[in-house]
Amino acid sequence: MASFTVENYLKAIYGLSQKQRGGVSTNAIAEAIGTKAATVSDMLKKLSANKLIHYKKYQGTTLTTKGAAMALNIIRKHRLWEVFLVEKLDFRWDEVHDLAEELEHIDSDELINRLEAFLDNPKFDPHGDPIPDKSGVIHQREQVALTDIQVNEAGVVTGVKDSSKEFLQFLDTQGIELGDRLVIKEVFEYDKSRTIELDGKAMTLSHQVCKNLYVKTEA
Amino acid sequence: MASFTVENYLKAIYGLSQKQRGGVSTNAIAEAIGTKAATVSDMLKKLSANKLIHYKKYQGTTLTTKGAAMALNIIRKHRLWEVFLVEKLDFRWDEVHDLAEELEHIDSDELINRLEAFLDNPKFDPHGDPIPDKSGVIHQREQVALTDIQVNEAGVVTGVKDSSKEFLQFLDTQGIELGDRLVIKEVFEYDKSRTIELDGKAMTLSHQVCKNLYVKTEA
DNA sequence: CATCTTTTTTAGACTCGTCTAAATTTATTT
């Protein structure tokens, strides 16, 4: 129904609105989509005319119920395709994003529902992000960043905040993957780096890494 | 690389060039793609400028080596996705064409090669059409239409010439599927219909049906 | 071969998504 372009705008607005409260700015959308603010302004007018966003000039934008439903469906498709690529075609978790970026626009609910069943109804994608169900309901997992737990606290790695190829490959080199159990051994106040124990091995992780790693604590 | 539109033109030209000898006409392309002749003329100029077709005004067109290679890759992707949809997601053979029409444009050789392996390197799609290999080589099966075999000759159903939903669903109602063995029992000269025996059951098929059913004879 | 018909191409226009440059509004700072 909606063009690739419109779908990408909706997804971007949804994503940005999750990271802050209040409306999403024109510049933020331009940055996310890789386009210019002028282009975004034009598009916001069209999306608004189609009742996909709430929009007052100069005031930022938020998705309407209809717009949010469409965004969630695209996210659902994106994440299910990512699971397919990793689980069935043996792609690595750092290789699947761009492909899913294309596959998410394939227009068929029947296809995506069957794919979901074929994959045994996964609840999370390869990066630990939750998969919205058919009606767009998304269950956020109870998880905290590694920066938010104390010395001697333990956690299981459940996801990443930064899904960039670079970060994912860095985690690979360190042998850190989803499901790993770790314990914080020491926090260095100087640079906020932390020493953790994982698989019986000690390693030190920078503040930047800890900020971007989600764990579920054993509370 | 090439846009969806360009890919669809190349595929259409390839398909039409298989059905006749000589160049493909502007009108035929317009008809195949569902557009107007004027639009096709414009596009032919662009494809020619990009060295994807040989083109002389008013003379029809043929694909260059480069154009043919691209067309075959799209056909390869189309057919492998069709196999996936039928074999893995349990779609029926009459349901998969339009979805494959979208999926064929996903731009990744790595993806399609992995999909091929995941599907156990199928050689034919759900309609019996051969799947080009990685280098675009396509092995046409030795098969003939049901109109071309004699009374008492036997054959195994290997494909359909007409892949329309209507014909495929008709075959379903008659219980005819790929792999079925049949024998021609009688040919009626009056309307060229034929009586066949299949699974021990006799049935009469019209000339139109026989023309569109391919079989491999036991020669 | 001259005319009529069909096919194909050109001309001009439209939509979608994009851009740069300029104008406008909002936010921040003295």
Next chain:
DNA sequence: AAATAAATTTAGACGAGTCTAAAAAAGATG
């Protein structure tokens, strides 16, 4: 509060792909 800075929108343009209407070429017919 005025001045300056930053964010946003408007104006005007462009390429891709499409259309309708008109012109031109090729093909068929008497």
